[in-house]
Structures are given as C-alpha cells and as structure tokens.
Amino acid sequence: MADKAKVAVFISGRGSNMAALLYASFHADSPYELCLVASNDTDAEGLKLAEAEGIATYALSHKGMARSDHDAAMETAAREAGAEYIVLAGYMRILTEGFVSSWEGRMLNIHPSLLPKYPGLDTHARAIEAGDSHGGASVHLVTAELDAGEVLGALPVAIRPGETADSLAERVRFAEHQLYPKILADYVSRDGDADFLLGKVRNLALALPETHERESHGSPGWRVGSEKSGKYFAHFNDQHHGSEHVAVLVKTSSMDELLGLVETQPEVYFKPAYYGASGWIGLILNRPGLDWDNVAEWLERSWRSVAPKRLTQLASAAEEF
Numbered sequence: 001m002a003d004k005a006k007v008a009v010f011i012s013g014r015g016s017n018m019a020a021l022l023y024a025s026f027h028a029d030s031p032y033e034l035c036l037v038a039s040n041d042t043d044a045e046g047l048k049l050a051e052a053e054g055i056a057t058y059a060l061s062h063k064g065m066a067r068s069d070h071d072a073a074m075e076t077a078a079r080e081a082g083a084e085y086i087v088l089a090g091y092m093r094i095l096t097e098g099f100v101s102s103w104e105g106r107m108l109n110i111h112p113s114l115l116p117k118y119p120g121l122d123t124h125a126r127a128i129e130a131g132d133s134h135g136g137a138s139v140h141l142v143t144a145e146l147d148a149g150e151v152l153g154a155l156p157v158a159i160r161p162g163e164t165a166d167s168l169a170e171r172v173r174f175a176e177h178q179l180y181p182k183i184l185a186d187y188v189s190r191d192g193d194a195d196f197l198l199g200k201v202r203n204l205a206l207a208l209p210e211t212h213e214r215e216s217h218g219s220p221g222w223r224v225g226s227e228k229s230g231k232y233f234a235h236f237n238d239q240h241h242g243s244e245h246v247a248v249l250v251k252t253s254s255m256d257e258l259l260g261l262v263e264t265q266p267e268v269y270f271k272p273a274y275y276g277a278s279g280w281i282g283l284i285l286n287r288p289g290l291d292w293d294n295v296a297e298w299l300e301r302s303w304r305s306v307a308p309k310r311l312t313q314l315a316s317a318a319e320e321f
C-alpha cells in the first residue's frame with residue numbers, strides 16, 4: 001500500500017472523535033495515520049489517550065497569546081510532525097484566515113448538526129426546538145466562513161419524544177465516531193483516485209473558452225478550437241507506460257524549461273514518454289498537497305499556447321478590465 005496520509009488532529013477537550021479516528025487508523029488498511037494530536041488546552045483529556053497509544057502530542061495554551069501567534073505555533077507543530085491534513089475534532093478555537101487559507105482543501109471539521117442547518121453553537125437544542133425529526137453530525141471542509149465549507153458527509157440521528165439537548169448530544173457522538181473516520185479515509189484516498197482527479201481536470205479544462213474533450217491514444221484529452229481543426233492543450237495520463245503517476249500533460253515553452261522543472265521539482269513534474277519529446281510536461285496529480293490553482297494556471301497557459309489568436313486576444317482584453 002502507498003504511504004499513508006499523515007494527519008494532525010486538533011482537540012480542546014475530551015477528544016472522543018480523535019480517539020475514534022485514532023483507533024480506526026490502526027486498521028491495516030487505513031489510508032491515513034495520526035502524526036500528531038495537538039491541543040490549546042494543556043489538560044485536554046485526549047492528549048493522555050494519544051500519548052498512551054504512542055502518538056506525538058503538542059499542547060500550547062492560547063491564554064495571553066495573540067490569535068495569530070497561537071495559530072502559527074499550532075501550525076508549525078503540525079508541519080514539523082509532517083502533517084498533510086489537519087483534522088479539527090472539538091477544537092474550540094476560531095482560526096485566523098491566513099491559517100485557514102494555507103490549509104484549504106486539507107483541513108476538515110466535524111460539526112454536531114446536519115449542515116447547512118445550525119452552524120455555530122447549541123445545535124441540538126435548536127434542532128429540538130425547531131421540531132426537527134433528526135439531528136445529526138456533518139464533516140466538512142474548513143473555510144473562512146464558520147461551518148460553511150463543502151460538506152463531505154453526514155449522518156442523521158433520530159430525535160425521540162422528550163429528547164433533551166444532552167441526550168441527543170450523546171447519541172450524536174456515537175454517530176460522529178462512525179462518520180469521521182470513514183469520511184476522512186475516503187477524503188485522503190481521493191487524492192490518489194484517478195476518476196476523481198480526471199473529473200477535476202476535466203472541469204478546469206472545459207471551463208476554458210471553446211474547448212472540448214477528445215480521446216487520444218486511449219486517454220481523455222482536451223482541445224481548443226473547432227471539433228474539426230482544434231488543437232490539444234492537455235492530455236490525461238493515468239499510470240501510463242509503467243509510471244506510477246496520475247498526471248495531466250501540458251505544454252511547456254521549451255525543452256530547457258521542461259528539463260529544468262523536472263530536475264528541480266521531480267515530485268511535481270516528469271518528462272512523459274513520447275509526448276516529452278515535443279515539449280509536453282507531466283504535472284503529477286496524485287500527490288498530497290496538490291495545488292489545484294497551479295493546475296488551473298498550467299492548463300490556461302497550455303491553452304493559450306495553442307488557442308487561435310482571436311481567443312487569446314479576447315482573454316487578454318478581458319483581463320485588462
């Protein structure tokens with residue numbers, strides 16, 4: 001099995017979700033492992049549990065510290081532990097925008113409601129008060145807006161007659177412990193999933209003007225211009241010719257550029273068989289921390305290099321406004 005994704009879990013208290021994530025990670029087939037459990041409360045119960053299981057821990061009280069300094073220290077601890085993902089599990093801190101944006105797409109949170117219902121606090125009481133048939137829990141990506149990032153999965157929990165916020169909270173915890181490890185495992189696995197990667201590249205490629213998809217040598221490719229005379233600006237490459245990479249091939253400006261990039265960033269770029277000779281570079285997609293903005297930039301650049309002038313001129317004119 002490929003290397004497991006490294007996950008830092010941030011907690012503030014009991015850490016029962018962290019424990020669920022931790023024990024699920026002990027399954028041989030878990031695609032992730034915990035590299036750190038960190039807390040803003042030096043007495044957090046979950047820290048002791050993690051230590052006992054041989055997981056590195058880090059604790060730093062936020063009291064008397066500027067929010068940004070505390071975030072920076074927590075982030076440094078996560079990076080030094082080799083974290084590729086940060087998973088918030090009852091971490092009772094509002095994070096600074098800079099911290100959130102530098103982990104965009106790689107930071108998850110669990111929230112005790114069926115989002116988008118009831119972001120924020122008192123979720124159970126609000127669900128009962130509203131007469132809802134179910135409460136529940138959701139796992140979502142963390143974005144600048146509180147509890148508003150893409151929901152990756154949710155589980156409903158029935159609200160019984162006479163339910164109190166506490167009794168509902170207790171059962172929602174059971175659901176959370178089933179939900180979080182499963183969603184995290186699926187999420188870190190999709191970074192290596194060719195179908196998922198293909199879908200993302202396709203969306204980006206087809207968002208460029210006058211593009212269409214056409215198969216070439218058995219793989220999806222994207223062209224700009226008419227169906228008849230269009231030119232390829234990207235090819236999808238799923239572990240071709242013995243390579244382990246799932247990649248998108250895009251055009252460089254010269255062989256020098258291609259070779260320079262491959263030499264200096266071999267974890268990001270490679271020279272593909274056959275296509276490499278005519279200046280196509282392989283941009284590796286199945287790697288943690290992939291920056292989709294960078295993929296989009298490469299696609300656009302490649303598109304520009306073959307698109308008819310009338311299209312590139314239009315695009316440049318639009319940029320000036």
Ligand code: GRF
Nearest residue numbers: 014015016017090110111112
């Ligand atoms: C959970 O209910 C979770 O949904 C919320 O905080 C609680 C954490 O509980 N974000 P625990 O510390 O994991 O036991």
